[in-house]
Amino acid sequence: MTSGPLVDLAEKRAVVTVELSLTGDPRVLPGRRGLVRRERVIVEGSVERVEASGMRVGTAAPVVVFAQGAADWASLLPSQRVRVQGRLAPSDPGELTAAVLLAGKPPEVLSGPSPPQRAAAALREGLRQACAVLPPAERGLLPGLVAGDLSLMDEQVRHDLKTAGLSHLTAVSGANLAIVASTVLALGRLAGLPLAVRAALTIVAMMCFAVVARPSPSVLRALVMGSVAAVALGTGRAGDGVIALSAAVLGLILFDPGLAAEYGFALSVLATAGILAFAPRWRDRMSRRMPRWAAEAIAVPCAAQAAVTPLLVVMAGELEPVAIPANLLAGPAVAPATVLGFAASVVAPVHLETARWLVRPAGYAVGWIILVARRAAGFPAAILPWPGGAIGLILLVLLAGLGWVVLRRAALRLVACAIAAGVVFTVVVVRPVVASWPPRGWLMVSCDIGQGDALVLSAGVDRAVVVDAGPDPVSVDRCLRALGVERVPLVILTHPHYDHVGGLDGVFRGRRVGAVVTSPGREPRQESARVSADLGRRHVPVWAASPGMNWRLGPVELRIIGPVGEAMSAGPGEGSIANNASVVVHARWTSGSALLSGDVEIEAQSELLRQGLPRADILKVPHHGSARQDPAFLAATGARAALISVGADNDYGHPAPLTMRRLHELGMRVYRTDRQGDVAVVSDHGRLAVVPRGR
Missing domain, CATH: 1.10.287 (Helix Hairpins)
Structure with a gap:
């Protein structure tokens, strides 16, 4: 939009109070501010009234709201009216929104949701409660598969689905509606019901599904696209289907012009067009050499993928060769999972236990989809880089x-x-x-997880100790998968900064964890409390680190040497106080040793040096190579190699040039995860050696 009172106020970046009606679900975006977790919320709405500088104006303008404090927004539903204070900012050129609202305070609720949205919320909540009997990964995916509800979705599952080209399964699409409609028609036919009754039941089922999936323009789009594809494939008249698709696209854009700028809408249209134009012909040709059902099962995903690939290239600059086989393998499980999950959502408000019996077999179907996605995502060349754009x-x-x-x-x-x-x-x-990874007989790996720390020390076959978990659960889980780690007898969290503990979920994903060691420091308090609550829910033994604690786990012997003395509360600010309370670990193997120093800074380094610092062959450089290093500490380690876990182009300027110069002057060979990827430590002829994976 280019005109209107809201646009004018956005140009002035005015502070306003608006009354708006939510048009979408609030979406919680993970993130951080500095070294502490800060979840943000984004939600779309339509402004009905705006107040600024004593002026009060009625309007009808779409906005996008950005806010802090997920707890204040997450429970709101589409169609609810709220009053919000904040600062307006202009929307990006070409966007159909009038402005962006940066909310400064929690919303004041003015009215409840509409009856359809209230019914949708009750049905979705019933499905979530029924899914509580499933394992965590299946518990999160089934509501997404049935109704597009991603509130419980595991981040690793989300990543695997995207990499495998299966993320479309969690978007409410015409395929979901076609599955429900086809199931109702088939059951009606088996029951011998007249055609008119079957048609009526099908309409009722699709309306119920539309309520479960939330009545919204995207559901309407799915209904239209799914109906077009299902009718055309069912009759074999692709030409009529193309005409119907064209009319549907035109009608939807007239109904909601914003769809014209959405990649999701374009992908949906292209996939449907590909199924209409290519699938019948490919199915007929392949059915000469195989059963017709098998030919159709292959033709449909191939046609859809062929049609959307040009747009994917323009969007992301990559090809997904693994998407077609992944969709072929996952496809048979989609229908039973969708039908059983939909039935459970309808039954749950009436009888929850019956709904739980329905989701149990659906869990097996969803588990198969998760397995396919995980294997496909780990396949070599699952995603191939390709030039983007024209x-x-x-x-x-x-x-x-x-x-x-x-x-x-x-x-x-x-x-x-x-x-x-x-x-x-x-x-x-x-x-x-x-080019196998990891190298044979690896002892320790510094994982390439961006700006943060995640170290993995082998504790035997499929076992490892994890020291810090980085900021991202997907990245640390990827590293542990590549190393074949299935059991974690010990996790050491050096200190509760987000870039060291944010990925903790990835360590626990599908793995048994024996115990967790944490820093005795409690700064920053918010993140420390969150980690403590998370570990309490997992019922894992938690020990506070103290110097002298030691373990022998497989080939490695670990000894805690820090934090020590008054250095725990020393430093120029809260961040440095938390860093100086880092757990410091001395790891020893028969062929050498390593010093894992967390983020300790000058004050703690000096105290460790005064207490007597053990020498080591490998130094994990403190605090990602920041400038706050004690030269005497670096020299006293006697290390031959230095590992720096750091993110490419980070905002902190890590590693500092001064620190790099000091390490080189001490004769240390420096290895950086931002340039060399995962870095492994191995035993080579009785000595420790470093093997970078390379990017």
């Missing part, structure tokens, strides 16, 4: 044209198949053998 699109068209020419000639098809087989063999077999 250049990438042109290259893709040229490649498609070459493929069309090759596939039309029998001799060239054989050559292409041989080349493809060679490429697959190289990627799947040769590359993992030649």
Whole structure:
């Protein structure tokens, strides 16, 4: 929008009080401010009244609200009216929103949700309660699969689905509606009901599903797209389907012009068009050599993926070769999970125990989807880099044209198949053998998790000690997966800064954890309290670190040497006080030792030096290589190699040039995760050696 009172106030960045009606669900975005977790909320709404500088004006303008404090917003529902104070800012050029509202205070609720939204909330809450009997990953995915409810979704599952090209399963789509409608029709046919009754039941079922999935423009879009695709495939009249699709697209854009700028809408249209235009023809050709149901199962995801690939290239600059086989394998589990989950959501408000019996078999179907996504996401070359924008699109068209020419000639098809087989063999077999990770007999790995720390020390076959978990659960879980870690007898959290504890969920995901050691320091208090509450819910033994504690776990012996003395409360600010209370660990193997120093700064380093610092072959440089280092401390370690866990282009300027110069002057070989990726420590002829994975 380019005009109106809200636009004018946004240009002045005015402080306003607005009354608005929410048009979407509040979405909680994980994040941090500095070294402490700060969750943000984003929600769309329509402003009905705005007050600024004594002026009160009625309007009808769409806005996007950004706010802090997830607890104040997360329980709100679409259609609720709220009053919010904040500062307006202009929206990006081309956006159909009038402004962005940066909320400064919690919302004041003016009215409850509409009856359909209230019914939707009750049904969704019933499904969540029924899913409580499932394991955590399945518990989060089933509501997403049925109704697009991602509130309980595990971040690792979300990442796996995206990498495997399966994230569309958690978006309410025409496929969900088609599954529900087809199931009702089939049951009606088996029961011998007349056609009119079957049609009426189907309409009722689709309306119920629309309520569960929230009545919104996206659900309407899904209803239209799913109906078009289902009717066209069912009748085999793709030409009529294309005409219907065109009319549906035009009608939806007239109804909601904002759809024209949404990638999600474009992907939905292209996928439907691909199914209409290609799937029947490909199915018919393949059915000459295989059963028709198998041909259709292959043709539909291939056609959809072929149609959306050009847009994916423009959007993300990548190709997803693993998406087609992943969709083929996951596809059979989607229908039973959707139908049973939908039935559970309807039954739960009436009889919760019956709903739980319905979600149990749905959990097996969802578990299969999670397994497929996890395996596909870990597959070599699951995502291939590709130039984005117009250049990438042109290259893709040229490649498609070459493929069309090759596939039309029998001799060239054989050559292409041989080349493809060679490429697959190289990627799947040769590359993992030649460039295997981790290196054989690894002792310790510094994980490449961005700006933060996550160290993994081998404690035997499929066992490891984890020292810090980085800021992101997906990244630390990826590192542990690559190392084959299934059991974690000990976790050491050096101090409660977000870049060291934010990824703790990733350590626990699918793994048994024996105990957790934490810093005796309690700064920052908010993050420390959150970690304590999280560990309490997991019922894991928690010990406060103190010098002298030691463990022997597999090949490694660990001894706590810090924090010590008054250094725990020393430092120029709250951040330094928390850093100086870091747990410091001395790790020893038969072939050498390493000093894992958390984020200790000058004050704690000096105190450790005064207490008597053990020498080490490998130094995990404190505080990501910041400038607050005691030169005498660095020299006293006697280390030959220095590991710096640091994020590329971080805002802190880590590692500091002064620290890098001091390390080089001491003769240490420096390894950085921002440049060399994961870094492993191995035993080589009785001495420790460092092996970087490389980016």
